Amino acid sequence: MRVARSLHPTPLLRSLARSSRLSFTPARAQCLQKHPSPVQCRTFLRRQRPSGRVVEDLNVNRMREKSYQYYIHKRNFLLCGAISSAFLSCYFAYLLVLELRKPKKLDSGLPNNADPFTTDAGSKRKTVLHDAEGREIVPTGNSTVPTFPRILDLAIGAEAGQEEVNGVQYTLVGLGVRTVTFLGLQVYMVGYYVATQDIAALQSRLVKEINPIATTLVASEKDTLRQALLDPEQGEKLWNSILQEVRPRSVFRIIPVRDTDFHHLRDGFVRAITARSQGNNAEFGDEAFGLAMKDFRSLFNRGKVPKSREMLLCRDTAGQLTVTYDDGKTGMGSIGRVGDERVSRLLWLNYLAGKQVASEPARANIVEGIMEFVERPIGTVATRVL
Known part of the structure; x- marks a missing residue:
């Protein structure tokens, strides 16, 4: 017979409970707070040595x-x-x-008002200065090529493709800068010169275009001529007739403002000539013109063209084109010529007239130079220059 368990704790259990309660007396707790047991903990970098204080929870x-x-x-x-x-x-x-896109006048050493586009007496005139040697110069507004000579003296012999002359004198009509791309990067300065002795014939043709009985043009007639020269169709027609009928001796003076090469210049010239010859097979579609263009391309099969080197495109009374270049070693010399006058005529029109020209500032300044011619009696401009 089993003995039922007592529901009451035995004396032994009661003794253990009493001893356990005695171990957690307030005095015991106070002692533990003053003297805690060593505790170790870790940080992110290294193990922290046990300290004598309670570690806060992170x-x-x-x-x-x-x-x-x-x-x-x-x-x-x-x-x-x-x-x-x-x-x-x-x-x-x-x-x-x-x-x-602004005209540069940074280090030209010229007065502030030395600008070829300055308005004077109701029209834009070239500002003419004198250099240290007393020669007349015209400021360009460009720091690399600050000036152009107003008078150009050339003596190119017959072997270079020009008629034999003892120093043909050319007068500056107008100048401007050639730019490319939408950024307006400047490539070269170009100036248009006409033989001083041929200015009278050019004057007469321009004046008679507006007033057949006049020897000079008044302000209103000058405005009519200016509008005609700036008009794409009228201007091209007028200059085309001048180059074919009057045929004044003239020169385009080209000076790069940055390093370039002959191939780059050739490509620009060829594109302009080709664009103006298209659509007129009756005049430019023959084999002779193709051969002339081949000769023209061959002139530029050369190397680099450093900035500030001078190149001249010369057109004589027969319309023949002669290209001369200053290589900096042997001086100015001919690099060849093209006998077909159509090549030089189309190249000249690329600067003088049409819907698109190589340099709009140059075309506008050339037109203003023409206005200076026609406001004086025919024949007096050459006398004044000489």
């Missing part, structure tokens, strides 16, 4: 939030820097484009 969520906010702020800061850099690059590129 708030991991708060640390993660702070780290997240730090990297968010860092990302936003770098993003703002990248956007600002892109904006400033675009802005300074825009300012650079504006400066490239």
Whole structure:
């Protein structure tokens, strides 16, 4: 027969309970607080040695939030820097484009008002200065090629393709800069010269175009002539007749403002001639014109053209084209000629008239130079120059 267990604790259990309660008395707790047992803990970098104080609990969520906010702020800061850099690059590129399109007069050493496009007495006239040797010069407004001579003296012999002369004198009509691309990068300065002895014939043809009985043009007639020369169709028709009928001896003086090469210049010339010859097979579709263009291309099978080197495109009374170049070693010399007058005529029209010209500033300045001719009686301009 089993003896029923007593529901009451035995004396032994009651003794253990009493001893356990005695071990956690307030005095015991106070003692443990003053003298805690050694506790070890880890940090992110190294093991922390036991210290004599109670370690605080670490708030991991708060640390993660702070780290997240730090990297968010860092990302936003770098993003703002990248956007600002892109904006400033675009802005300074825009300012650079504006400066490239402005006429340059930085280091020309000329007076501030020495501008070939200055308005004077109701028309735009060339500003004529004198250099240290007393020669007349015209400022270009460009720092690389600051001036062009007003008078050009050439003595090209018959072996170079020009008629034998003892120094033909040419007078500057107008000048301007040739630019390319939408940035307006300057390539070369170009000036148009007419033989001083042939100015009277040019004057007569231009004056008679507006007033057949006049020897000079008044202000209203000058405006009519100016509009005709600037008009794409009328201007091309007028200059085409002058180059074919009057045939004044003339020169285009070309000086690069940056390093280039003959192939680049040739491509520009050929494109202009080809564009103006298209659509007129009756005049330019024969084999002779094709051979003349082949000869023209061969003239430019050369190397580099450093900036400030002078090149002259000369057209004589027969319309023959002679190209001369100053290589900086042997001086100015001929590099060849083309006998077909159609080649030089189309090349001249590329600067003088049409819907698109090689240099709009040059065409506009040439027209203003023509206005200076026609406002004086026929034959007096050459006398004044000489």
